[in-house]
Amino acid sequence: MRIDFHTHCFPDHLAPRAMAILAKNCAGDASLHPHTDGTARDTRALLSRVGIDRAVICNIATNKTQETNVNSFAISMAHDDFFLPLGSLHPDSEQQESELDRLAAAGICGVKLHPDYVRVPLSDKRFDRIFSLLEERGFFAIVHAGLDPISPDYIHATPEMFKEVSKKHPHLSLIAAHMGGFRRGDEVLKHLVGTNVYLDTSLSAKRPEEKELLFKILREHDENKLLFATDTPWSNPQKEIAFVEEACLDDAKKDLIFYKNAMRLLKLKQ
Secondary structure, three states: OOEEEEEOOEOOOOHHHHHHHHHHHOOOOOOOOOOOOOEHHHHHHHHHHOOOOEEEEEOOOOOOOOHHHHHHHHHHOOOOOOEEEEEOOOOOOOOHHHHHHHHHHOOOOEEEEOHHHHOOOOOOHHHHHHHHHHHHHOOEEEEOOEOOOOOOOOOOOOHHHHHHHHHHOOOOEEEEOHHHOEOOHHHHHHHOOOOOOEEEOOOHHHOHHHHHHHHHHHHHOOHHHEEOOOOEOOOOHHHHHHHHHOOOOOHHHHHHHHHHHHHHHHOOOO
């Protein structure tokens, strides 16, 4: 079984515009280009074709006025037989608690946050408030980590910031996307390996120059804190599967990475 812990899709009527904007934002990194049209239908078809059984949809509120609509889309997918939607909170929102109430009522137990898109560093007190709320309510958070083309000159969520958040919120299930920091493997090895922070494997196939370093991180980090992920549509999911398969891990650890750790976080029954 394989659960992809990091994918994106959009309501059908918004997908063309959303994909055009995101493609423009990613234009600074030639390795990032879409593999779907951004709709749920096309996303499911691609992931199913390569052998992925379930997929977590990482919805993002990039401004506070979007928050309710973004979460309403997540709630509309809450009982899908393939997708597992996450909500999102914006650091400037006044509705964070009521939005978490709505998500919890729909059975959604996690949120996606993107510090670069909201232009707020992970160390900001506004995120600290969000993490306190999530910790109190038993939600997990998956957060973009490392470089993002939308902010090439300033990284809003560094591996060291994740380490500090984890220390301050020890009961929060905190997931640093992109192996703890996109194009920041050395910093991940220094600051995050061996900590309580989860790492997802998304976009690892896009980092050939760091391949052996990423394999080292996979082998040395707590096997219960690793999650298979692709970041579809921004990577080829088949190549992301191959990355994990090529890491020389035993079958028990691969099972944890591919689905068992995800099932625990998502509170799924096998």
